[in-house]
Amino acid sequence: MPKTETFILNMGPQHPSTHGVLQVQLELDGENIVHAKPIMGYLHRGIEKLLESRTYVQGVPYTDRLDYVSSMNNNFGFCRVVEELAGIEVPRRAEYIRVIMAEFNRIASHLIFIGTLAIDLGASTGMLYTFRDREDILDLFNLVCGARMTFHYIRIGGVAADVQPEFVAQAYAFLDKVPHFMEEYNQILSGNEIFTRRLKGVSQLSVEESLAYNMTGPNIRAAGLPYDLRKVDGYSVYPEFSFAVPVGKKGDNWDRYQVRFREIFESAKIIRQALDGLPEGEFMAKIPKVLRPPKGEVYSRTESTRGELGFYIVSDGSTKPYRVHIRRPSFVNMQGLDAMCRGMLIGDSVAAFSSIDPLMGEVDC
């Protein structure tokens, strides 16, 4: 027998398909992966430390920079924790607007997921289509909050500004377009035999494994556990809307793709209900000029696009948080990468970390 040995392939930090500056050390046996070790920290900015030296209000724009393709969800999570800490009651209209924005951003983020998965599998055309449609959502955000990426729209106590009537009209117009462009992705991606064969049965994770690796969000729902904090915790006004939680069966790449694909429809459903029932009233609660939450600590979580986004804030009664810890879903989900890649091919590793949908801004915090 000839002697063989494995070799190490460093994917990244400068690699076309690591979604930013992730480095994955693949230990390869020919084309088969023996181990996949994610190495991160290339985008570490110390946001937890930065938040300790900012007041609560000033901290909100920093959360934009965490998961920069779904900033609204981050704003939402952070503001909810501070409100819980300080005991601020948010007006109903503000809650509705928040839900609308968070769900729009979920759609935008899932569109990016579909696009990046497509381009990682070599279908660059599919990516361009998803980015074309995401642009409409960004235009909506631009209209309502004046930014296309770092929104800083959801504030402590409400939202920064009320939605305009033309926003509502455009939002409805967008919702009408959702089934059309999703059908187009169905035709060019989901229906494509090459695409399905690349994803089906690859990188399976069972519910037990997903739980063991602490995975959340679409990754665990793909395994078949309907663990959606919008239903489980029922925070904000989510219990008032009817929507389904899509779950997969096997927990392979295809299920992860399908769960997100169907979640777009569910999000659209929530937005439509919220727009229909948008109550009149204030968009911002009365919050004191200088916010001093009482001494204490709160851990609160929201269902971000990528999973359970938790903020743990310890307050010492001053204007600045004593300690902020952010439980970033992508960071924790990355633990599953090794198990997902083991025994697969190089081509599957790309699909696997694309299907976890990690975002380096959030992984490295």
Add this chain to the structure above:
Amino acid sequence: MFGKGLITGMRVTWKHFWGKKVTFCYPEEKLPMTERFRGGHLALNATKCIGCKLCSLNCPNRALELTVTVDENKKRHMQQYLHIMGRCLYCNLCVESCPTQALSWDKEYAISSWYKEDMVHDSMSDQTSAAVSEVKPHE
């Protein structure tokens, strides 16, 4: 199966091959800026400014460097208002905190520059500086 999906996909690209394109030829055509757009330089209306410095207090990243002088009537006047764009998060907190609505964005978003020094913008430079220069510093 058997390539039906492939044909469907090819039909989609064929349709788009002849269809309308969505490219925006940027420098020739520009996206319309919305009313609430935050970006570009900060523009200070010096006649409205009361020199309270609330904007720089609210700034999360100390992107505003202000020089305020107080005249003989104990009235505060803004002498210099520097917007350091390299630090700015474009979070809009300064604009919102202004009690007299003296601040606004000029929406000139093409602000990339070759040198770091160019990223400091004097927000009072585009004013008719008459209102500013009349004031003598209090001795």
Add this chain to the structure above:
Amino acid sequence: MTDYMSKTRLAELQKEFPAVHYDPEAAQPAVYVPADSLLALLKFLREDESCRFTRLADLTAVDYKDCFEMVYHLFALEDMTWIVVKVKLEHGQPVVPSITPVFPGAEFEEREVYDLMGIDFTGHPDLRRILLADDFIGHPLRKDYVQELPPVVPRIRKGGR
């Protein structure tokens, strides 16, 4: 909706683990446990039929200047209950057993705590810095951390200006 673990069950828990103590007055009392019985407690919480705290929602550490506190947020999927487990560590040499034998998914978060807070985890499979560079000195999230300013490198520029 989610609840915090009820007082009666907390009392039962204390009967099971005498080393555990909590503040019975507080609305949502955190369970303090000494470092050496942490693993046993978490194993009990995870596997006992009455608890089934299968999800480790969050793991972090707080620097209270005189001591460190490890904070574990556990969540039970079936009956939607929370429990917060805390471990007080002395400031001089904080060491805590790694909980990766019970919750394998704690690996990265423990590495993060080790990296940023400087708490040692015994029995961790791969304890290295995760976010900062391997040769970084200090633990930035500690309150006594003083950042060294980066050296001022003069900018060299070609041509005018």
Add this chain to the structure above:
Amino acid sequence: MHNGILLTAAGWIRDILTFLFGNELLVNILMTLVGIGAIISVILTSAIVFTYAERKVCAFMQVRIGPNRVGGRFGLLQPVADMLKLMSKEDIIPNGCDRVVWSLSPMLLFVPSALIYSFFPFDDGAILADVNVGLFLLLAISSQAVLPFLMGGYASNSKYAMIGGMRTVAQMLSYEAPMAFSLIGVVMLTGSMKMSAIVEAQATHTWFVLLQPIAFVIYLITATAETNRTPFDLVEDESEIVAGPFTEYSGMRWALFFLAEYANLLSISILTTTLFLGGWHGPVLPGAVWFWLKVLVMIFVFMWFRWTFPRTRIDQMLSFSWKVLLPLALVNMLLTGVGIYLYQSLC
């Protein structure tokens, strides 16, 4: 039957040369050189045209408008700009590479791609080397393209390049077989491997795409794989192994790879036209026009594939070749044989 445009032009050149030199041997040698020059210029021009076409086709399919700055509204000078960029780029030689093999690889890749052009009938009689075993030689030479890829991959001293090189060998060798077997059907129908005879046979009967639909599909798939284009572009799979064997190449060396790639694309389209679409035959228009029209359609089809499909995985691709395409090609051979037997016994 009147001569085609190309042959007429060749006749004029031969007349001029005979007038100038008179010696027949010298004129023959010069005529060969003229032919070679024509082929090289065709390859170079096609590379320029196809880069532009590829960009535009890609852009149009992706709802973009593509190059629109250099050279007017339609970006007509974009290939020139690309070329200038490639020529002015620094030639980076990676540390620890095998210098000789490394620099030989791009040149060696270009040779077989250019060589097979001598067997293509561009027009009636316009074929540089109309040998009896044309098709056989063509396949033999084009399979030589494996080696330079492996050389480049091995010599680059880069893991990405190495994996890419290995993949090339696996891919090209496995797709060589079904391709050859699918073409046997054509040869059986014609009874000859001579390229001009194959074209003539299609003129007298009908296009072979109608007689050999299975072979045509198999050939189309294998041709995409042989040219390393999506869905079989595992060799330069940018999302996994960056650029495969080309990872460490830059500037003009990379441009040679690029050139070879487009030469391959053109040659495979020409081959499709010749073997299945009736070559230069067609009503009304002159032969050369028909020929290029069919070639351009084929090139568009290949581009269409590329910008629609995702990429396959290496194991799927290989098993597809050996488990699906090869048996199918054999079945096609059988069917063709039976068909010919029935046809001959009936008529």
